[in-house]
Amino acid sequence: MTHPTSSPTSGTLSQSExxxxxxRVWDEEIVPALVSYIAVPAKSPAFDAQWEANGYLDRVVRDAEEWIRSKKIPGLKLEVLRAPNRSPVIFxxxxxxxxxxxxxxxxxxxLDKxxxxxxxxxxxxxxTPKYEDGKLYGRGGADDGYAVYASLTAIMALDRQNIPRPRCVGLIETCEESGSYDLPPYLEMLGDRLGQVSLVVCLxxxxxxxxxxxxxxxxxxxxxxxLKVEVLTEGIHSGAHSGVVPSSFRVxxxxxxxxEDAKTGRLLPESFHCEIPHVRIEEAKATAAILKEEVYKRMPWxxxxxxxxxxxxxxxxxxxxLNRTWRPTLSVVGAEGFPEFAxxxxxxxxxxxFKLSLRIPPLLDGNAAALQLKALLEDNAPYNARVSFVPDGTPGSYGASGWNTPELSPWLSTAVNAASESHFGTPVGYLGEGGTIPLMGLLQKSxxxxxxxxxxxxxxxxNAHGPNEFLHVPYGKRLTAAVAQVIAAHP
Structure with missing residues (x-):
C-alpha cells in the first residue's frame, strides 16, 4: 500500500475513517509483517552474545525499514544508525x-525480544506465529514489534484526511529488553535532529x-x-561433610x-521504598474500581x-x-550451580x-539502588563465604531508573479521553505499570x-516475556486510531 491520497472530507477529522x-492496514499489512517478525529469534543483546554474527536484529530492522520505505510518505527521511559495537536504531x-x-x-x-x-x-x-481468534501468538509481537507499524499507520491515517499535524520523528531501538544501554550514544549522536519535542508517544x-x-x-x-555464593573449590560428598561445610544455598x-521478608514479600530496607504521590493513589483507586478482582484473578494460578x-x-x-506499580519486589529469575534432577x-x-530481578519504585535512582544492593548482599558474609553481586550494566549506569509521568496538560487529558470515547466507547483509564522502560526517564530529563x-x-x-505471549489485534487496531486522534489534537 503506497501513501494514500486525501479523502473528500479533507481537513475534517473523521473518527470512522x-x-x-x-x-484495513492491520489486516492487510501489519499482521502479515508481524507474522514474519515473530518468526525471527531477534533476542536482545543481553540474551544473545552473538547477536551481530547471528544477524537477527539486523533482519528485523531491515524488514521494518523496507516496510516504512514502501509507504512512500511525502517528505519521509529514514536511516538506520549503526554505531560500532552497538545494536542498530531506526530513525x-x-x-x-x-x-x-x-x-x-x-x-x-x-524490535528486540x-x-x-x-x-x-x-x-x-x-x-512459530499463530493467528487465532483475534490473537497473534509468538514472542515480541505485542512487546513491542507492532509499534513501528502502528505509529506510521496512525500518521498515514491523518495525512490521508489532510489533518494538520506537527513534525514527527521515530526512534526504534533494538536494546530495550537489555536495559537500553546502547541507546544514549544514539541520542547524543542525533542531538538537535530530534527537534523541539513536545509530545512523546511510546507504544x-x-x-x-x-x-x-x-x-x-x-x-x-x-x-x-x-548473586553468587562460593564455599568450595569442588563438590564433595554430602554425607561425609554436611554439617561441617555450610551449604552455599543456605548462605x-x-x-x-x-x-526481603519471606513471609510477606516486603523489602526490608526502607531506602528501597518511596512515598507514593497522592495523585497516583487516587488513580489507583479509580482503576481498582474498574478492574476489581480481575486485578489478580486473571493470573494463570x-x-x-x-x-x-x-x-x-x-x-x-x-x-x-500499588504493590505491582509503586512498591519494590524481588524475583529470582534464574539459577546456576544446580544440576538437573537426573x-x-x-x-x-x-x-x-541466583539471577535477581529487583523492581524498584518509579522515583528511585537505578544506579544508586544497584550499589546499595551490592553492599547489602556482600558485606559481612556468613562463614566468610565468597559472596559477589554483579549488577547488570556498566559502572555508573547500573540498573534502570523508573519514571513518573509529568502532570497532563489540559489538551492531552481531553484528547486521550476523547480518543477512548471515540474508538472504545469508554473513558480513558489511568494505570501505573510494574515494568521498566529505561528510555522514558531519559527522555523526560532530555x-x-x-x-x-x-x-x-x-x-x-x-503474557509478555512468558509463554503464549499474544497481541490482541482488535485492541491494536483501536489503539492505532486513538493515537492518530491524539496526534491530530496536538495544539
Whole structure:
C-alpha cells in the first residue's frame, strides 16, 4: 500500500475513517509483517552474545525499514544508525503538515525480544506465529514489534484526511529488553535532529483491559544482576561433610533474608521504598474500581494445596495495584550451580548463584539502588563465604531508573479521553505499570517540558516475556486510531 491520497472530507477529522483505515492496514499489512517478525529469534543483546554474527536484529530492522520505505510518505527521511559495537536504531523524520509548527512528536518503540522461556502451549512457540481468534501468538509481537507499524499507520491515517499535524520523528531501538544501554550514544549522536519535542508517544506498555484506552502514568525501575555464593573449590560428598561445610544455598538464602521478608514479600530496607504521590493513589483507586478482582484473578494460578487455586499476596485490588506499580519486589529469575534432577548426586555443591530481578519504585535512582544492593548482599558474609553481586550494566549506569509521568496538560487529558470515547466507547483509564522502560526517564530529563503518552497492547493474559505471549489485534487496531486522534489534537 503506497501513501494514500486525501479523502473528500479533507481537513475534517473523521473518527470512522481513522478506524476503517487502521482496520484495513492491520489486516492487510501489519499482521502479515508481524507474522514474519515473530518468526525471527531477534533476542536482545543481553540474551544473545552473538547477536551481530547471528544477524537477527539486523533482519528485523531491515524488514521494518523496507516496510516504512514502501509507504512512500511525502517528505519521509529514514536511516538506520549503526554505531560500532552497538545494536542498530531506526530513525525517521516526517515534516510537519501544520503551518508554523515548531513542535516535534517523538514516537518510540523497539524490535528486540526477550528469550524463549518454556511452557508454551503444544501448538504454539516463541518463533512459530499463530493467528487465532483475534490473537497473534509468538514472542515480541505485542512487546513491542507492532509499534513501528502502528505509529506510521496512525500518521498515514491523518495525512490521508489532510489533518494538520506537527513534525514527527521515530526512534526504534533494538536494546530495550537489555536495559537500553546502547541507546544514549544514539541520542547524543542525533542531538538537535530530534527537534523541539513536545509530545512523546511510546507504544510499549500495558492495558488494564481491552475495553478502553489506557494511559500509563508510571513505570518501576529495575536492578538485575547475579548473586553468587562460593564455599568450595569442588563438590564433595554430602554425607561425609554436611554439617561441617555450610551449604552455599543456605548462605544465599540468609543473604536474601537481609533484603526481603519471606513471609510477606516486603523489602526490608526502607531506602528501597518511596512515598507514593497522592495523585497516583487516587488513580489507583479509580482503576481498582474498574478492574476489581480481575486485578489478580486473571493470573494463570496453579492448583493449590486444598484443590483451589494458589492465593495472591493480597485480595485488595487497590493494594494489589500499588504493590505491582509503586512498591519494590524481588524475583529470582534464574539459577546456576544446580544440576538437573537426573544428575543430582549426593554432593555438596561448590557454589550457588541466583539471577535477581529487583523492581524498584518509579522515583528511585537505578544506579544508586544497584550499589546499595551490592553492599547489602556482600558485606559481612556468613562463614566468610565468597559472596559477589554483579549488577547488570556498566559502572555508573547500573540498573534502570523508573519514571513518573509529568502532570497532563489540559489538551492531552481531553484528547486521550476523547480518543477512548471515540474508538472504545469508554473513558480513558489511568494505570501505573510494574515494568521498566529505561528510555522514558531519559527522555523526560532530555525534554522536561514534553508531554508523555505511554500506552500499549499488553492487556490481560497477553503474557509478555512468558509463554503464549499474544497481541490482541482488535485492541491494536483501536489503539492505532486513538493515537492518530491524539496526534491530530496536538495544539
Amino acid at each position: 481513522l478506524a476503517a483505515f487502521a482496520d 525517521f523524520e516526517l515534516p510537519a503538515t501544520k503551518a508554523a509548527s515548531n513542535d516535534t512528536i517523538l514516537i518510540y518503540g523497539h 526477550q528469550p524463549e522461556f518454556d511452557g508454551w502451549r503444544g501448538d504454539l512457540g516463541p518463533w 510499549d506498555s500495558g492495558a488494564g483491559n481491552y475495553d478502553q484506552l489506557w494511559l500509563t502514568t508510571s513505570l518501576r525501575g529495575m536492578v538485575s544482576g547475579t 544465599l538464602r540468609h543473604l536474601l533474608d537481609r533484603l 496453579a492448583c493449590g494445596a486444598d484443590g483451589g487455586s494458589v492465593l495472591p499476596v493480597t485480595t485488595d485490588p487497590l493494594e494489589a495495584i 544428575n543430582a548426586g549426593n554432593v555438596l555443591r561448590p557454589y550457588s548463584a 525534554f522536561p517540558k514534553a508531554q508523555m503518552m505511554v500506552c500499549g497492547v499488553l492487556g490481560p493474559k497477553s
